[in-house]
Amino acid sequence: MKNTAGPPVMDEDFFDREKEQRLVWNKLEANNLLLLAPRRVGKTSLMLKLKKDAAGHGYRCLFFSVEDIGDETAFVRKFYEKFCEVEGCEPILDRIMNSSVGKLLKKIRKVSGGGVGVEFGELSGDDWTQLGKTLAHALNDITEPWLIEIDEVPLFVLKLLKLDDGKKRVRAFLSWLRVLRQEHPDIRWTLAGSIGLDTVTARLNMGDTINDLQTVHLGPFSEESAQRLLETLADSYGFILPSSVRDEIISRVGWLLPYYLQIVFSLLRDNAPEHPERWEPTPDLIPRIFDELLSPSNRNYFDYWRQRLTEELGAPDDRYATVLLNAACHDEAGSARQTLFQTLHAHILDPDQCSDRLRYLLDVLVNDGYLVEDDDRYRFRFGLLRDYWFRRVRA
Numbered sequence: 001m002k003n004t005a006g007p008p009v010m011d012e013d014f015f016d017r018e019k020e021q022r023l024v025w026n027k028l029e030a031n032n033l034l035l036l037a038p039r040r041v042g043k044t045s046l047m048l049k050l051k052k053d054a055a056g057h058g059y060r061c062l063f064f065s066v067e068d069i070g071d072e073t074a075f076v077r078k079f080y081e082k083f084c085e086v087e088g089c090e091p092i093l094d095r096i097m098n099s100s101v102g103k104l105l106k107k108i109r110k111v112s113g114g115g116v117g118v119e120f121g122e123l124s125g126d127d128w129t130q131l132g133k134t135l136a137h138a139l140n141d142i143t144e145p146w147l148i149e150i151d152e153v154p155l156f157v158l159k160l161l162k163l164d165d166g167k168k169r170v171r172a173f174l175s176w177l178r179v180l181r182q183e184h185p186d187i188r189w190t191l192a193g194s195i196g197l198d199t200v201t202a203r204l205n206m207g208d209t210i211n212d213l214q215t216v217h218l219g220p221f222s223e224e225s226a227q228r229l230l231e232t233l234a235d236s237y238g239f240i241l242p243s244s245v246r247d248e249i250i251s252r253v254g255w256l257l258p259y260y261l262q263i264v265f266s267l268l269r270d271n272a273p274e275h276p277e278r279w280e281p282t283p284d285l286i287p288r289i290f291d292e293l294l295s296p297s298n299r300n301y302f303d304y305w306r307q308r309l310t311e312e313l314g315a316p317d318d319r320y321a322t323v324l325l326n327a328a329c330h331d332e333a334g335s336a337r338q339t340l341f342q343t344l345h346a347h348i349l350d351p352d353q354c355s356d357r358l359r360y361l362l363d364v365l366v367n368d369g370y371l372v373e374d375d376d377r378y379r380f381r382f383g384l385l386r387d388y389w390f391r392r393v394r395a
Contacts, residue, residue: 015228020218033213033216037218062082070160070163101134105120147189153193178210221256223256239280264293313361325380326394329380334374
């Protein structure tokens with residue numbers, strides 16, 4: 001097993017998540033899904049694992065990310081391009097080319113490095129809706145059911161929001177996608193993102209566009225899974241990680257996201273001797289590892305938590321959320337709700353508006369993994385993130 005910190009893991013490097021896989025496959029029997037997970041929990045890795053195993057569950061599968069595209073036409077183009085990579089797609093493409101929308105498909109070609117490029121003709125108005133609908137209809141006519149996994153939908157929605165008539169276009173796109181889900185019962189859809197689509201639609205008052213999706217939350221590893229991951233990694237690199245070292249790592253990480261467990265192990269490897277075979281690190285090394293992890297040179301491992309507030313919430317809510325997190329990071333036990341109200345009240349003078357905004361922001365921060373409520377106090381769910389916030393963000 002490779003020590004991988006960053007890109008999605010696949011094949012023999014994918015670890016655990018058996019319970020989550022069973023849950024997803026069970027729910028897909030009758031539902032379309034909204035997969036919610038904070039960044040670095042392993043959402044994309046899980047989606048790729050589901051794609052790999054889809055045939056064994058009776059599905060053909062398309063997976064694509066829309067993080068790097070900017071409008072509705074590009075979304076539909078990506079849909080076509082990923083379908084064109086599926087073995088046996090040619091008869092369906094021929095049917096589409098001979099249909100009423102065939103004139104909108106200009107060229108389908110192989111591109112260097114693998115994959116397929118699709119060029120559309122001159123599109124106008126809502127032609128993109130007809131192209132996407134036609135492909136969904138064609139998929140639905142195949143006897144085998146399809147699973148379509150789309151990653152980073154919220155980031156795409158937020159890009160649409162910045163265009164002219166952005167809010168109108170977002171509603172039109174999400175409503176169109178909802179209609180596709182309703183019209184094609186033999187297609188299962190899983191929408192996901194490192195920002196919660198539920199949070200974005202709530203902010204835009206568009207919750208009705210995703211209310212047909214059943215939510216699946218992807219959380220951290222259990223302690224038992226974290227122990228096994230560290231043991232497996234150590235075995236792969238010839239280390240011996242005694243239980244005292246594993247326990248210390250797990251205690252300091254706190255919220256056991258596989259990404260941070262992999263990073264800590266990577267830093268541990270950096271401190272190994274030149275010939276580490278059967279090397280057995282001791283617990284007194286671990287504090288130094290975590291000091292290094294939280295140093296300015298490694299802030300990129302945490303900065304996204306701050307940046308995503310702006311991406312997800314926009315102004316001024318991103319600033320208000322930062323103010324609340326600044327208040328909560330001073331104490332491991334967090335801050336009382338009333339204290340957070342007073343903190344926010346300094347920025348929102350109307351008490352009713354302040355109360356409403358506090359309720360909304362705390363819901364977001366809890367759902368997205370920043371905070372956890374404990375006896376009417378809100379503390380950082382993730383001890384490492386609290387340490388980073390206290391050292392690098394708070395005023």
